[in-house]
Amino acid sequence: MMQMGMTGAVLSLVRRDLLLAWRRRADVATTLFFFVIVASLFPLGVGPEPAVLRTIAPGVLWIAALLSCLLSLGRLFAVDYQDGTLEHMLLAPQPLTALVFGKIAAHWLVAGLPVVALSPLIGLQFGLSGDAIVILSLSLLLGTPTLSLVGSIGAALTLGVRGSNLLSALLVLPLFVPVLIFGAGAVASSESGMGAEGHLSLLGACVVLAIPFAPWATAAALRIAVE
Amino acid sequence: MKMERINWFQWSSPQALYPLAGKLIPWFAWWSAVCITAGLYMGLLVAPTDFQQGDSYRIIFVHVPAAWMSMFLYVVMAGWAAVGLGLKARPSFMMAQAIAPTGALFTFLALFTGAFWGKPTWGAWWVWDARLTSELILLFQYAGVMLLHASIDDLRRADRASAVLALVGVVNVPIIYFSVRWWNTLHQGASISMTAAPKMAATMLAAMGIMALGFWLYSAAVTLMRVRSIILERERHASWVQMERVS
Numbered sequence: 001m002m003q004m005g006m007t008g009a010v011l012s013l014v015r016r017d018l019l020l021a022w023r024r025r026a027d028v029a030t031t032l033f034f035f036v037i038v039a040s041l042f043p044l045g046v047g048p049e050p051a052v053l054r055t056i057a058p059g060v061l062w063i064a065a066l067l068s069c070l071l072s073l074g075r076l077f078a079v080d081y082q083d084g085t086l087e088h089m090l091l092a093p094q095p096l097t098a099l100v101f102g103k104i105a106a107h108w109l110v111a112g113l114p115v116v117a118l119s120p121l122i123g124l125q126f127g128l129s130g131d132a133i134v135i136l137s138l139s140l141l142l143g144t145p146t147l148s149l150v151g152s153i154g155a156a157l158t159l160g161v162r163g164s165n166l167l168s169a170l171l172v173l174p175l176f177v178p179v180l181i182f183g184a185g186a187v188a189s190s191e192s193g194m195g196a197e198g199h200l201s202l203l204g205a206c207v208v209l210a211i212p213f214a215p216w217a218t219a220a221a222l223r224i225a226v227e
Numbered sequence: 228m229k230m231e232r233i234n235w236f237q238w239s240s241p242q243a244l245y246p247l248a249g250k251l252i253p254w255f256a257w258w259s260a261v262c263i264t265a266g267l268y269m270g271l272l273v274a275p276t277d278f279q280q281g282d283s284y285r286i287i288f289v290h291v292p293a294a295w296m297s298m299f300l301y302v303v304m305a306g307w308a309a310v311g312l313g314l315k316a317r318p319s320f321m322m323a324q325a326i327a328p329t330g331a332l333f334t335f336l337a338l339f340t341g342a343f344w345g346k347p348t349w350g351a352w353w354v355w356d357a358r359l360t361s362e363l364i365l366l367f368q369y370a371g372v373m374l375l376h377a378s379i380d381d382l383r384r385a386d387r388a389s390a391v392l393a394l395v396g397v398v399n400v401p402i403i404y405f406s407v408r409w410w411n412t413l414h415q416g417a418s419i420s421m422t423a424a425p426k427m428a429a430t431m432l433a434a435m436g437i438m439a440l441g442f443w444l445y446s447a448a449v450t451l452m453r454v455r456s457i458i459l460e461r462e463r464h465a466s467w468v469q470m471e472r473v474s
Contacts, residue, residue, distance in 0.1 A: 153395055157388045161378050171375060171392060174367040175399050178406035185410060202406075217395055220312075224387040 009094040010102035017106030027075065028110055035068040035115050039122045050127045057126035058136055058187035062180055064122075065115050065140060069147040070172065072111040074165040076103060076155045077222065090226055096219040104152050104215060112144035132187050135196045139186040142203040143179045149207070149214035150175050156221035179206055241458045242467050244318045248451040255448035262441030266292075269434035283347040286340050287431075292439035294337035294358075297365060298400070300330035300446060304372070305397040308390030318454075320386035321461070323393065324376060325453035329446050331369035337362055357408035364403050368396040382461065 004012070021028055042060045043053055080086040089099050119140050123133040154172035158164035186199035270288030277284040304326040311319035341359055342352045353359065372389045379385035462468050 153391075157375060157392055158378070163378065167374065167378055170367075171371040174364045174371065174403075175395065177364055178399075178402050181406045181410040206402075213398070217391060221388060221391050224384055224391065 004094070006094050006098050009092065010098050010105075013089075013099055013102035014106045014109075017103060018109060021106070021110040027072070028114065031068050031072045031111050032114050032118060034071055035064050035118065036122065038064040038067055040125075043126070053126045054128060057123060057128050058132075058139075058184040059180075060126070061119055061122055061136060061140070062143075062184045065112075065119070065144060066147060066173075066176055066180060068115060069111060069144065069151055070165075070169045072107065073148075073151045073155045073168060073172070076107050076152055077159055078155075078164075081159050081226070086222065087226060090223065096222065097215045100152065100156075100218045100222065101211075101215040104148050104218070107152070108145050108148040112148055116140045116144060128187075132191060135190050135200075136187050138200060139183040139196070139203060142200060142207060143183040146179050146203070146206045146210045147176060149210040150179075152218045153214055153221060156218045156225060159222070159225040179203065182206065239314075239316050239318055241318055241321065241462050242465070244321075245455055245458050245471075248455050252448050252451050252455075255444045255451065259441050259444030259448055262437050262444060266434050266438035266441050269430060269437065274431045274434055275428055280348055283344065286344045288434055288438050290337060290340040290344055291435055292442045293333045293340060294362060295439055296442045296446060297330055297334035297337050297362065299443075300326055300333060301365060301369070301393075301400065302397060304330060305393045308393040312387060312390050312394075317386075318458075320390060321454050321457045322450065323390060324386070325450045325457055326446075327369055327373050327376075328453070329449050331366060331373065333442070333446075334362060334366040334369060338366065357404070357410075360407045361400070361404045364407075365400065368400070372396070 039060055042056065046052060046056065077086060080089070090096060092099065116137060119137050120133045123136055128136065151168075151172050154168040154175075157171065158168040161167060182199045182202045186196040186203070189199055190196035266288060271285055274285070274288075276282055304323050307319045307323040307326065310316060311323060338359070341362070345354055345359075346352055372393050375392055376385045376389040379388060459468060459471075
């Protein structure tokens with residue numbers, strides 16, 4: 001039997017996870033609806049004042065995206081852990097870090113990208129201008145991969161632990177702070193005329209830092225969890 | 228003369244660490260009491276009154292050393308976690324576990340005294356100042372490490388998982404600090420900054436240094452006491468612990 005190369009293995013893992021997500025579309029829909037509902041609750045709580053809504057919109061959308069990401073993180077490794085697939089990934093000849101990266105990429109495609117795609121609609125509901133919506137979507141596009149990457153560490157550390165979802169949220173939310181600040185700050189900064197480039201570059205820097213580091217830490221955490 | 232090489236690994240078993248910690252504790256504890264008493268005396272009675280803030284500034288002698296210790300202890304905890312992961316040494320994990328509550332305590336103390344300092348000087352108990360905010364997030368990280376350790380029943384896994392979390396956190400602390408600082412300057416503009424405070428008198432600086440030393444000695448004493456309890460708890464079935472109980 002021919003052995004699969006690293007890229008081939010990662011790609012087939014992504015394909016598998018996407019297929020699994022497609023077969024269980026309800027899970028993806030749950031995450032998306034959660035995002036929409038959380039964002040819709042804010043005007044009901046804060047009041048329908050357009051000026052206020054416009055000011056809080058970036059923060060609200062970012063926090064809703066953050067929470068919906070947390071909601072879907074619980075499923076990142078849990079199913080594979082239960083049915084034993086994860087042990088096979090650990091034993092595979094390909095480096096675990098690469099395989100974990102594939103899992104995270106699939107998670108972002110399933111849970112992060114739809115949120116990014118839906119964000120302009122919610123932005124319109126909050127009365128954001130066209131420019132602000134573009135920057136908000138861009139910041140989500142650049143920032144949500146970091147959420148998946150950093151979140152995977154929490155998901156791996158709490159694998160199979162009592163109340164793992166809640167615990168994972170507790171561990172990961174403080175680590176999300178920089179992404180939240182730069183992401184929500186991008187819109188505010190462009191509104192105030194300072195331009196969003198600085199914030200967007202910093203979001204990019206966060207992803208660049210997280211891409212090598214987070215899968216590595218996640219792989220270490222998975223080894224600890226499974227052995 | 229032949230130099231005797233110190234074998235650092237001779238304390239890398241709980242059985243050897245236990246009596247060593249027991250010998251060191253009184254030393255650390257007494258000197259910490261001396262330093263904290265001297266520091267408080269200098270800070271509260273000797274140091275001159277600030278001409279802007281009056282006597283309310285004197286909480287600085289607890290506040291700043293506590294904030295230093297909170298960050299320092301996190302790094303030390305992460306260091307022991309790294310040693311534990313690298314060398315697979317159990318006492319290192321025990322040290323990391325023993326440091327966490329003291330670190331969290333100093334973080335809380337820094338926030339608490341900060342609030343009492345903020346009220347008379349800034350007119351508010353809490354300001355979303357960069358230092359305060361990142362200190363608050365540091366408290367969340369301590370809580371995360373301790374809660375993760377407490378939630379996992381298998382001790383081996385609990386040790387190693389919380390070690391990974393502590394290491395991830397240590398990378399994150401500077402990023403959080405700079406992001407919060409940037410966020411704060413963007414949103415609040417000219418808030419009162421501590422760096423612009425008038426130059427400190429030499430006695431004030433000395434008092435702060437002595438307090439910091441006292442807090443450090445206190446942390447060492449308390450950590451070693453806690454590590455002894457952890458050793459007894461984990462090794463309760465080992466024969467040497469049984470012997471210790473008899474004697």
